[in-house]
Amino acid sequence: MNLEDFELIYKNDRVEIKDKKKVKAKLIDILGEENVSDDEIDIFAYSRDTTLINTNWTLQGVLVSKPDFITWPETREQITGILKLANDEKIPVTPFAEGSGVVGGALAIHGGIILDMKKFNKILEINDTDLSVTVETGVNGMNLERYLNAKGYTGGHVPQSLYTSSVGGWIAHKAAGQFSTKYGKIEDIVMGMEVILPNGDIIEFKPIARASTGPQLDKFFIGNEGTLGIITKATLKIWPYPEKRGLISYAFPTIEDSLEATRHILRQQIYPAVMRIYDADETERHFGHIKEAKGKVMVVFVCEGVEKLVDLEVLITRETCEKFKGVDCGEEPVEHWFETRFKVTDTSSTPTFKLVFDTIEIGFLWDKAADMYHSVVEATKNVKGIVLITAHVSHFYPNGVGFYFTFAGVPPKGKGDFEFYQEVWNTIIKAVEDAGGSFGHHHGVGINRSKWMPVEWGKSFETIKAIKKLLDPNNILNPGKIYEDPWEKGGDN
Ligand SMILES: Cc1cc2nc3c(=O)[nH]c(=O)nc-3n(C[C@H](O)[C@H](O)[C@H](O)COP(=O)(O)OP(=O)(O)OC[C@H]3O[C@@H](n4cnc5c(N)ncnc54)[C@H](O)[C@@H]3O)c2cc1C
Structure with missing residues (x-):
């Protein structure tokens, strides 16, 4: 199958580059021949990220993004050069890292330069x-962790x-890791950054532990999804490798009991690095072999750090679980x-079984957490074609939690995969927004969630749109994301 055999279903606002040869020659001037490609194989490789509906599309011979050029800059000056050229020629530029994003953030839906x-x-x-590490931001996560x-x-x-x-990618998508209850999410970990603005200017937020020197502009670039600037360098917090790990698990009669136990652990200022609640269906799926957990809600904990503190954390975590009906x-x-x-x-092979599958992570405050879980599950079950809706809770704060829902279904007759996919997404997001939760906990907005941004942000959405306009008047940096709903005009026009 060749690239032209794929149907491009997303054509809204696609920028057609009039003189591709000229643009390619200019890119080669900036980056050198080895760092520029318009080969079919590269265009195809960069036409997708890890958004699961992408796999359904690929199997159906469909593309939503078809960039014109792929570039691999090696210096800041080269990035500045690409951005200046893009502004002159009004060509979109989409930053791309490892393409593991699951909401379509790195898809060049308007075409242009990757x-x-x-x-x-x-x-x-x-x-x-200072307990810090400074890196160039394209560094792979596992390579960094192994090095540390x-x-x-x-x-x-x-x-x-x-x-x-x-x-x-972590900073751009405001990511959260499995050990986040102790170490924090990426916004807690970043100490400083270098960012290249859409006009090519390089700005720096120097590494600090904390400062009171005006608004925290650096935070504004965390979660920008490649729309406000390209993050080229970052200083991150690090910690001495833990002396000891304590592994604990308890099964609870209900999701409510498990939420109460974990909430009370945090109220005592005990922060196990890992805390994960699996609802009864996920407990069966992941821990079906554990006799004591049959029909129950499994919670796993990892306490880690200095031995004496870990011992105390383990003791308090155990006592609290037992108080809330947990079985060891x-x-x-x-x-x-x-x-x-x-x-x-x-999960990643589900599209090959003609299933439409995805995960949606959302944030609730504690007082609404249990009710919200039930209302999301109920609302999703009512979508025709749904065969699975389950959840786990993987991110915890003294004030709230991040739930992670998994759904799968088969579109009913007359409905396409994407229509069904959007219906489930919209159902879940509506249930969350109606109850005052947040529709995205750590995967970002991309093309999946933009439609809901005005609801989530209210009047402040106008402010963030004005800032985007100020920084990127030609809208060259990752257009079609965050500030507009790319599907508003339909997919194919
Ligand atoms: C199996 C699987 C498990 C996952 N688990 C988690 C998880 O536990 N926690 C979590 O938070 N996420 C998770 N994700 C989602 C994904 O890995 C994260 O969103 C990750 O942060 C994306 O990083 P990336 O380097 O792959 O970025 P990409 O997907 O390449 O890009 C993501 C976005 O960031 C922008 N971008 C990339 N680099 C830069 C840069 N230097 N400057 C400016 N913009 C940039 C892109 O334009 C795009 O909008 C998971 C994904 C998969 C497939």
Whole structure:
């Protein structure tokens, strides 16, 4: 199958480059021949990220994005050069890191230039006194963590996509790792950054522990999804590699009991690095072999750090679980979690079985958490064609939680995969927004959630749109994301 055999279903606002030869020659001037491609094989490779509906589309011979050029800059000056050219010629530029994003953030839906950050992969400096590491942001997550571990540290940020994601992607999508309850989410970990603005200017937020020097503009670039600037360098917090790990698991009669137990652990200012609640269906799926957990809600914990503190954390975590009707299931479920925590083959192969499948992570405050869980499950079950809706809770705060829903279904007769996919997404997001939750916890907005941005942001959405306009008047940087609903005009016009 050749690239032209694929049907391009997303044509809204696609920028047609009049003189492609001229643009290619200019890109080669800036980057050198080896760092520019318009080969079919590269265009195809960069026409998708890991958004699951992409796999359904690929199997159906359909594309939503078809970039014109792929570039691999090696220096900041080259990035500046690409952005200046893009402004002159009004060509879209989409930053791309490892393409593990699951909401379509890195898809060049308006065409144009892909700016791949993989050659920005140097680990520049560890500062042991300050407990920080400075990196170029294209560095792969697992390469960084392995490097830190070998030197006696951990970065504390371990998303399930650790092997296939980069520091820049984490910052751009405001990611959260599996050990986040102790170490924080990426916005808690970033100490400083270098950013290249859409006009090519390079700005720097120097690494600090904290400052009171006006609004925190640096935070504004965390979660920008490649629409406000390209993050080229970052200084991140690191921690001494934990002396001890305590593995704990308890099964609870209901989701309510498990939520109460975990909430009370946090109220005592105990922060196990890992806390994960699996609803009864997910408990059956992941821990079906654990006798004590049959028909129950499994919770796994990992306490880690200095031995004496870990011992105390384990003691308080155990006491609290038992107070809320938890049944001790031992270390085995946690060991099983460690062994399988990066495995996604079951879920990523669902499109080959003609299933429409995805995950949606959302944020609730504690007082609404249990009710919200039930209303999302009920609302989703009512979508015709749904065969599975389950959840786990993987991110915890003293004030709230991040739920992670998984759905699968077969579109009913007369409905296409994407129509069904959007119906489920919209149903879940509506249930969350109606109850005052947040429709995205850590995967970002991309093309899946933009439609709901005005609802989530209210009047402040106008402010963020005005800032985008100010920084990027030609709308060259990752157009079609965050500030507009790319599907408003339908997919194919
Ligand atoms: C199996 C699997 C498990 C996952 N688990 C988790 C998880 O546990 N936690 C979690 O938070 N996410 C998870 N994700 C989602 C994904 O890995 C994250 O969103 C990740 O942060 C994306 O990083 P990336 O390097 O692949 O970025 P990409 O997908 O390449 O890009 C993501 C977005 O960032 C922009 N971008 C990339 N680099 C830069 C840069 N340097 N400057 C500016 N913009 C940039 C792109 O334009 C795009 O909008 C998972 C995904 C998969 C497939």
